[in-house]
Amino acid sequence: MKECACSKERALELLMLNKNDVAKAKRHHEIYVKHMKSSSGQPQVPNSASPSTLAPKTDHHRAATSDPSESPGSSASFFSMPTHTPQSDDATIHSFQNDGPYQPSTTSAQQPEGGKNVQEKPEVLESRKYWDFILPHIPNTTSFGEDEEFTPFALARIMQHEKALEAVRNYLEAFERTSVESHINDEVGRFPLIFYGAATNNEGILQLLINFGANVSAVHDVSQTPLLAFAIINGAIEQIDSTAIVSTLLSHGASPDVIPAEVFTPFDQDPLTDSGFKKGQKSDVNKLTAWCTDASRVRLAKATNLTQRYYLEQATKLKKPSARKRQSIATEVLTKTLLTHLLMGSERPLVLCFAGPSGHGKTELARQLGHLLSLDLEVVDCTTVSREMELFGPREPYVGSEKGSPLNNFLTEHSGQRCIVFLDEFEKTTREIHQALLLPFENGKYEDRRDHGKVNCWNTIWILATNALDSTVLDFCEENSKIFDGDKDEKSKLSKKLSKQLRQISSNWFTPAVTGRISHFVPFLPFSPGEQAVITHKMLLQLAEEFRRPIVISEGSDEQLIGDVRLRIRRDATVCRLLAEDHYHKSLGARSLKAGVRQVKGIVAEAYLEEDDEIQENGGLWDFIIDVQGDEIVGRAG
Incomplete structure (x- = not known):
């Protein structure tokens, strides 16, 4: 200087x-x-x-x-x-x-x-407007008073070189929040700062930037490339799965309309041409997609995987959706019920009944509800409790009264606070349990078993999950297929009709007193063929992550003899559809789809062990491709 x-x-x-x-x-x-x-x-x-x-x-x-x-592309999906x-x-x-x-x-x-x-x-x-989707290299230097004041350059450097959530958090928290917020949307090298966050492929880092006010709709000014498109293609360039980044951006309001519709609709079809279009489609250019050149369209089509296409298509239909939502009917009913309860108030605590076949997202939706509302969740396995003292703990003078129970202690710790209690397989409980729950369900009153202190459960959200009403849900869906593919009004009408039937039938399983205290019945439907394929794909993403881990030869808990494998899926929609058709069962839901993933795992493992090279650490990545030959899932080294 x-x-x-x-x-x-x-x-x-x-x-x-x-x-x-x-x-x-x-x-x-x-x-x-x-x-x-x-x-x-x-x-x-x-x-x-x-x-x-x-x-x-x-x-x-x-x-x-x-x-x-x-290139596996869209047909290759994961890590092209x-x-x-x-x-x-x-x-x-x-x-x-x-x-x-x-x-x-x-x-x-x-x-x-x-x-x-x-x-x-x-x-x-x-x-000159075409950008190759590669961010500029930032020197790994900490000079020029980086620790004295917040600078976007320093934050971009940390994200590009360290890519660690803790390092980013420590840097951000070292300065006044107002100072960070005033510069969080600045540019570094002509690129919005959040682009560097998305490039880390760390969902936590991206979420942290968003919490400080980073714009999920940011655009690279010169090429007009939107952040969402960069996140998708960056995954392909870096050979990593960027689905979590895409999901986070969409759930925070990033518009899917910046991606040409032909890239992701229909989501459950493979791209069939090198032009980036599916068969019979034509480009529909508008002001939001004008940035997308023919070359970029091809790259997007090859980079998007089945799950990302599903998220993008769902985001076009829902208002600011969470891209993690699976059960659209259940989610919509739950959202409306929660908003009504929270905004309008109620004379009773909120008690919901999640009814539907096993493996169709009841527990997952409860967890996501807690995550989205920042509420603590307590899950109770009702198959292990048949008496009141097993659920809440013994009273004095019985032995162990001073310890309470997990549920008793959770309610006490959250007295007067919003929290969620999830009672799984509630149909397995007894009348004694039903009787013990009447008072908390009725007026939110409860007594700590340890010291007789009064506990306020008024703000507790109780969720009773049951498989007892499966036949009612399945029969209704067989007779009313429009609940899957009808318009919004028709779906809503059928959903209300099904909820009413569930309330009527529930008295055969629960006491009338319990049924009368349930605020709403939330139906969980069988997965559509497209949803089956997407769930299968999500499991394959997890399998790919497992295979990508490095080989560890030393014996012990860290041992991993099959690793350093880069799994690619060609024609991911077809692969996942065939696996779902072979393995999906309505009564088991997502659990049944695990058999299909085990099939793929077996194909990879068998081919891996047939390789002549000796298994060794730090031996580089081994590419393996899963594809379709006729109606058969096949694999080969890539």
Whole structure:
């Protein structure tokens, strides 16, 4: 700074341009100043680095496109990685691809002799808008008073080099919240800060940025690329599953409309052409998708996996949805009931009955409800309790009265607070249990078994989950198929009708006193074929994560002899549909789909063990492809 007489911002920019090489940065600045003096008489120093001159990270030199036969793409889903040949390590390498050298100016070419300003052709300007989805490399330096005040540059550096939630949290919490919030949407190297958060593929980091006010609808100004599109394609470039990042962005309001609809609809079909379209589809360009070039459309089509396509399609139908929601009917009923209870109040605590076949998301929805509302959750397995003292703990003078029970202690600790109690398989409980619950259900009153203290359960949300009403739900769905694919009004009408039937039938299982205290019956339906495929895909994502873990040969709890496997799924919609058709059972739900995942696991394991190479640690990644041949799931080394 002293030698060049430049500002701190300019010094940081020069270091970014020259990968933290001080000597090279000085030389760059000297040439730049000399050039500007000779061309205009006045040296002009830009305020921020242009993405056209920021050098991408060396290990990010990957292609904008790849051979469809080798890339899993949308048909390959998980971890496809387009690659390209590195152009140069020179500081002038840029993150935008075009047919010729990219000039610093985006408005006019340099003045020729005579001083006449020659305007660039529109097609040249257009060619400069294509970005290869690679963020600029940030020097790993902590200089320039990074610890003294919050700077977006420092945060971007931490996210790019450390990628650790704790490191990001510690840095953010070291400064006044107002200081962070006022700069959280600033740009680093012409890219919004949240782009660097999404690039970490760490859901916790992204959530933390959002909590500080980061904009999930951020756009890279030069190429007009939306954050959502970057998150999808970044997963393919880095060969990682970015589904959690996509889910988080959508659940916080990122618009799915910035992605061309033909990329993700219908979600349960494989992309069939290299143009990025499914068979028979045409591009529907609007102002939200105008950023998407043909090349970007192809990359999106290849990068999106089945689960991401499902989330995107669902997000177009729901108002600010949580992309994790599975049971749309159950979720809608639950949302309306909760809002009514919370906003309008009630004379009784909220008591819900989740009714439907096993394995269809009752426990998962309860957990997500607690997560979304930031409420603590206590799960009780009702198959293990038949007496009141087993549920709440013994009273004095019985032995153990001073210890209470998990439920007793949970209610006491959350007295007067909102919390959730989930009573799983409630139909297995006895009349003694029913009788003990009447008072908490009626007026929210409860007595701590340990010291007779009064406990306020008024704000407790009670959820009774039961499989006893399965036949009612399944028969209703058989007779009323519109509950799956009808319009919104028809679905709502049928859902209310089913809830009414469930209340009437429930008296055969619960006492009338308990049934009368249930605020609402929430039906859980069998999964549609598309949902079956998506759940199968979610399980395959988890399997891929398991296989990706490094090999550990040493015996013990950390031993992992099958690892360092990069699992790719070609034609993911077809693969998951076939697995679901073979294994889904209405009475078991998602649990039945695990058999299909075990089938894939067996295919991979068998091929892995047939390899001639000796199993060893740090041996590099082994690519394996799951595909379809006829109606059979097959696998091969990639």
